[in-house]
Amino acid sequence: MLVLPRLPPMHLFPFHYNFLQNKALLPIGFFVLWISSEILVDHNKSETPVDIHIHLAFTEAIKLFIAFGLYFWRQKYFRYDPLDPCRHDNEDQPLDNIDIPLECSYEPFTPRNVRLNELAQRLCPRSSPSLGGVRSSLSILGISTLYAIRAYVISRSREHIDPLAPYLVIPAASLCSLFVLRAFFCRTYAPQLWYAALLQFCGVFIVWSGLIDRSSDLPYLSLLASALSISFSDTLVDIVYKSHHPSFFDAINLLIFAAGCFAHLSFYIFRVAFLGTRSHGFGSHADPIALALSCLSEAGRDISALYAIYYYDIILESIMTALASTVVFFSLTTGFLNEPAVGIYVSSIRQTTEEDVESECVTRPRYPVVFAAVLVGYLLYVSFTMTHENEWTTRTPEPQWGFTSELKSKPGDCHRRPLPFHSHRKTLENYDRFNNILLIVFFSHARYGANLDYHREVYSDYFPNILYIGPASREDSGFDHSYDVFVDSYHSDEDLTDPSYYKMAGRMAHHMLYTALQEQDCYDGYLWVPFDTLLNVPRLEKFDRELFWYHSPWGLPVFNPAQDNSLSLGLHAPPVNVSPDPSINLTKTWKGWGSDWCDPHVGVGVCMEAFWKVPMHLRERLAAFTNGEMRLIGGSADTMYIPGRHRRIFMEVLSLFLETTCFLEIAVPTTLHLVAPRHEPILFVDHWWIYQPPFNASFVRQKWEEGYEVDTFHTFHWGERDGDNVWKANYENVVDIRRLLRESAERQRVVFPVRNETQAR
Numbered sequence: 001m002l003v004l005p006r007l008p009p010m011h012l013f014p015f016h017y018n019f020l021q022n023k024a025l026l027p028i029g030f031f032v033l034w035i036s037s038e039i040l041v042d043h044n045k046s047e048t049p050v051d052i053h054i055h056l057a058f059t060e061a062i063k064l065f066i067a068f069g070l071y072f073w074r075q076k077y078f079r080y081d082p083l084d085p086c087r088h089d090n091e092d093q094p095l096d097n098i099d100i101p102l103e104c105s106y107e108p109f110t111p112r113n114v115r116l117n118e119l120a121q122r123l124c125p126r127s128s129p130s131l132g133g134v135r136s137s138l139s140i141l142g143i144s145t146l147y148a149i150r151a152y153v154i155s156r157s158r159e160h161i162d163p164l165a166p167y168l169v170i171p172a173a174s175l176c177s178l179f180v181l182r183a184f185f186c187r188t189y190a191p192q193l194w195y196a197a198l199l200q201f202c203g204v205f206i207v208w209s210g211l212i213d214r215s216s217d218l219p220y221l222s223l224l225a226s227a228l229s230i231s232f233s234d235t236l237v238d239i240v241y242k243s244h245h246p247s248f249f250d251a252i253n254l255l256i257f258a259a260g261c262f263a264h265l266s267f268y269i270f271r272v273a274f275l276g277t278r279s280h281g282f283g284s285h286a287d288p289i290a291l292a293l294s295c296l297s298e299a300g301r302d303i304s305a306l307y308a309i310y311y312y313d314i315i316l317e318s319i320m321t322a323l324a325s326t327v328v329f330f331s332l333t334t335g336f337l338n339e340p341a342v343g344i345y346v347s348s349i350r351q352t353t354e355e356d357v358e359s360e361c362v363t364r365p366r367y368p369v370v371f372a373a374v375l376v377g378y379l380l381y382v383s384f385t386m387t388h389e390n391e392w393t394t395r396t397p398e399p400q401w402g403f404t405s406e407l408k409s410k411p412g413d414c415h416r417r418p419l420p421f422h423s424h425r426k427t428l429e430n431y432d433r434f435n436n437i438l439l440i441v442f443f444s445h446a447r448y449g450a451n452l453d454y455h456r457e458v459y460s461d462y463f464p465n466i467l468y469i470g471p472a473s474r475e476d477s478g479f480d481h482s483y484d485v486f487v488d489s490y491h492s493d494e495d496l497t498d499p500s501y502y503k504m505a506g507r508m509a510h511h512m513l514y515t516a517l518q519e520q521d522c523y524d525g526y527l528w529v530p531f532d533t534l535l536n537v538p539r540l541e542k543f544d545r546e547l548f549w550y551h552s553p554w555g556l557p558v559f560n561p562a563q564d565n566s567l568s569l570g571l572h573a574p575p576v577n578v579s580p581d582p583s584i585n586l587t588k589t590w591k592g593w594g595s596d597w598c599d600p601h602v603g604v605g606v607c608m609e610a611f612w613k614v615p616m617h618l619r620e621r622l623a624a625f626t627n628g629e630m631r632l633i634g635g636s637a638d639t640m641y642i643p644g645r646h647r648r649i650f651m652e653v654l655s656l657f658l659e660t661t662c663f664l665e666i667a668v669p670t671t672l673h674l675v676a677p678r679h680e681p682i683l684f685v686d687h688w689w690i691y692q693p694p695f696n697a698s699f700v701r702q703k704w705e706e707g708y709e710v711d712t713f714h715t716f717h718w719g720e721r722d723g724d725n726v727w728k729a730n731y732e733n734v735v736d737i738r739r740l741l742r743e744s745a746e747r748q749r750v751v752f753p754v755r756n757e758t759q760a761r
Contacts, residue, residue: 026311027320030304034324037297052155053268055295059151060261062299067257070303071250139240140252144259146236149382150229151260152267156222169226170325171201174318176231181314184365185239189315200322225385228378237306238314249310253303414522419467420483427464428753433541436524439463440516441531443470443485444492444506448477450729451531452484454718458737461755462537463527467520469512471505486519488512491661501601506530510637510654510664517642517651526642533638534716534737536700538745538752539686539709548682549641550672551575552633554625555684560709562747571707573686576635576669578626582608602663607632607670610657618653618674625673633669638714639687640668649675688713695720696733697740704747 154169174197181187240252308317365371427435441455452468460466471492474481491508513528520526525545529535542558543549553575563571582604598604611619611632623630642650653674657667676682686709690699695717700710719729738754745752 026304027308027316030301030308030317031320031324033297033301033304034321035328037294037301038324038328052152053264053271055291056148056151056155057261057264057268058291059295059298059302060257060264062295063303064254064257064261066299066303067250067253071254074250136244139236139243140255141259143233143237143240143252144256144263146229146233147256148260148263149379150226150233152264153222153226153229153382153385167204167325167328168201169223169230170318170322171197171204172223172227173230173234174322175201176227177235177314177318180231180235184367184371185235186366193315197318197322200326221385225382229382232375232378234305234309234314234317238309241310253306416522417519419465419520420486428461428755431462431753434463434527435465437463437465437545438516438520438523438526439466440513440526440528441466441468442506442509442512442528443468443531444504444509445494446470446472446474448474448481448485451718454729454731454734455531458734459535459537461753465523467516468531469516486516488515490515507602507663508658508661510668511658513668514651514654514658517647521647522644524644526644526647528637528640528642529712530638530714532716532718533712533714534697534700534710536711536744537741538748538750539711541750541752542748543641543683543685545641546643546645547680548643548646548672548676549639549685550669550682551635551639551685551687552669552673552682553578554682556681557684561749562704563707563709572684572709573688573711575684576633579604579632579634579666582611582630582632599663602661602666604632604666606660607657607662607666610660610662610667611670613656613659614653614674621676621678622670622674624678632666633673634663634666635669636687636689636714637665637668638689639685639712640672641683641685642672646675686711690715697736700740701743 175194178189178194178197182189237256241249244252305317305321308320439459443451448468448470452474456466456468467486468484469486469488471487471489472485473487474484477484488511490511492505493503494505495503516528517526527540527549539558539560542560544558551573555575557572600606619630622633650671653671654667657671672682688699688703688710690713694702695715699713703710718733719727721727738756741752742754745754
């Protein structure tokens with residue numbers, strides 16, 4: 001017997017009726033929103049560097065706001081009687097909510113795009129839990145947690161995995177969902193769906209393998225974590241929807257979004273307050289409009305996905321996601337499109353069937369203990385991948401010049417060349433912060449002696465891998481020291497007799513940087529400094545070793561417990577400079593070395609010869625910093641950190657400048673800003689370049705008293721000239737640096753080992 005409910009008020013009928021009769025627009029809208037969100041998210045990665053948790057919390061807040069609007073709208077047009085789920089003589093029931101036999105039968109119907117048997121289960125659940133009950137609250141809390149984890153995992157993978165690899169996740173997630181629904185929730189789907197998911201995964205994997213360097217490797221653990229996160233969250237939200245009365249749909253969404261917003265904000269506050277990591281806040285060149293559009297598109301995509309799951313089911317949502325991802329993947333590769341997989345997917349919609357099973361199995365797991373064990377295993381697995389940095393930072397190089405990122409090789413795959421022998425003690429016991437970092441210390445002149453010995457005595461306590469590089473060997477100190485220095489004498493001659501062309505010894509020292517990067521592979525990062533730069537090691541501990549470090553005008557300050565941590569650069573060292581317009585002939589007014597931008601031998605004119613050879617997309621990266629204007633960057637190159645994953649692209653661009661006589665302090669800063677990804681902030685190093693005394697640790701203490709920080713400074717003297725103008729080393733500088741490091745560790749509130757003088761002697 002079919003009983004039609006009474007009509008809603010006539011002024012509501014056309015709108016209500018049209019909405020329900022055009023549910024096909026819902027998956028189409030989801031399809032469009034998914035594609036648009038992918039485009040805007042990629043744009044946001046390039047233009048708007050923000051902390052992952054801030055971005056996700058903002059997105060959840062937008063979803064919460066939209067959900068509130070939808071909740072009040074649906075309260076007005078779609079009212080249900082929550083106390084009588086099987087009664088349909090209520091005038092508030094929609095017209096097409098056809099009453100199934102009065103005993104609330106679960107007899108399956110012919111499958112359509114909207115399966116009526118699922119609709120019946122939603123209308124007449126046998127044991128629909130009340131919202132706010134223990135079972136309901138726990139299930140919604142669990143779903144909220146899964147969605148928060150899912151959002152973080154996917155965002156993390158977008159940051160660290162090559163752009164094509166995440167599209168392997170979509171069909172993998174579909175396979176996982178099919179398995180979970182079949183094994184635990186009594187769902188049986190047409191074999192074509194299984195074939196389509198497997199075919200699409202294989203197709204994407206084949207295309208990915210053909211486009212990417214064979215030597216690369218995928219971070220399979222992180223990709224699997226992403227696929228499982230998508231599968232479990234979508235599957236369980238489908239189950240939660242089916243187990244609750246339809247009137248609770250909007251309330252469930254509100255709770256999910258509110259919990260997600262709270263979780264991401266809590267994670268961010270915890271990291272800032274307790275871990276002292278603030279390296280990914282709002283970037284100085286962040287575009288709020290791009291951020292808002294990206295978050296809005298993601299919010300629309302996620303909400304439409306939940307509506308697709310609710311009105312249809314998870315399989316149709318997976319089908320539309322697979323179709324949209326194939327379109328985006330095709331646009332990225334302009335190659336193989338998975339037409340067979342997509343065709344099978346679409347044709348299988350009408351062939352999808354479910355077994356005639358009791359509803360308890362549809363909304364509750366068939367083997368609850370086993371399912372709980374699987375869910376706990378998933379949470380432990382995702383926790384492992386989230387807390388192990390190396391599972392995310394293994395990046396695959398893209399197939400175009402200038403896009404390559406260095407791979408982190410697995411142990412045994414990459415073999416470091418032995419460093420020159422240093423007859424010195426090892427790093428302090430239990431100190432391992434820089435175990436995989438190469439400290440490159442360069443000498444513009446072959447003035448080694450105590451400069452090298454004292455430097456090594458202090459900093460080898462913290463850096464087990466140090467490469468000293470200079471223009472000549474140290475053979476004058478005997479055989480024991482003849483291998484202390486890696487020799488690179490490229491353009492190292494010095495001639496200051498001609499005022500119109502000063503040939504400074506260090507003008508091409510960036511050749512030494514290129515040599516060190518070329519000769520020494522397999523490090524997580526490379527810290528480049530001259531021998532006469534003081535390093536505040538407790539401060540450098542706080543820098544993220546996956547990002548570039550430099551005193552860039554667009555740099556992001558690193559959290560400092562001794563300061564107020566303002567994002568402005570007010571109480572920081574001066575940043576490097578931006579060049580004048582290079583299209584102007586600056587050499588016409590050049591009056592000597594003082595105006596180094598204009599020097600016709602090493603200045604802007606010479607550097608532009610290399611700049612024009614840099615690929616356009618990299619020049620556009622630099623232009624994003626300078627408001628679209630063509631400029632070079634210049635300043636001290638006495639402290640710079642290069643992440644190992646960007647080693648190769650840095651070398652490629654730097655080699656273009658080395659083909660000219662472009663000055664060190666223009667070539668190196670410009671190269672960094674050309675290759676630094678715009679979605680990754682450059683961490684600001686408080687580096688000071690001084691030419692007035694004190695040239696020792698007293699300078700750092702003076703700046704501390706003034707409210708500043710000193711991460712590094714140049715020039716530091718390991719000795720001084722005596723009354724006879726003879727330079728003599730002063731071991732007291734070694735002792736004083738150790739005292740300074742203790743003081744700095746107290747300011748930074750870190751446990752930091754310092755060798756006492758009894759150990760040193």
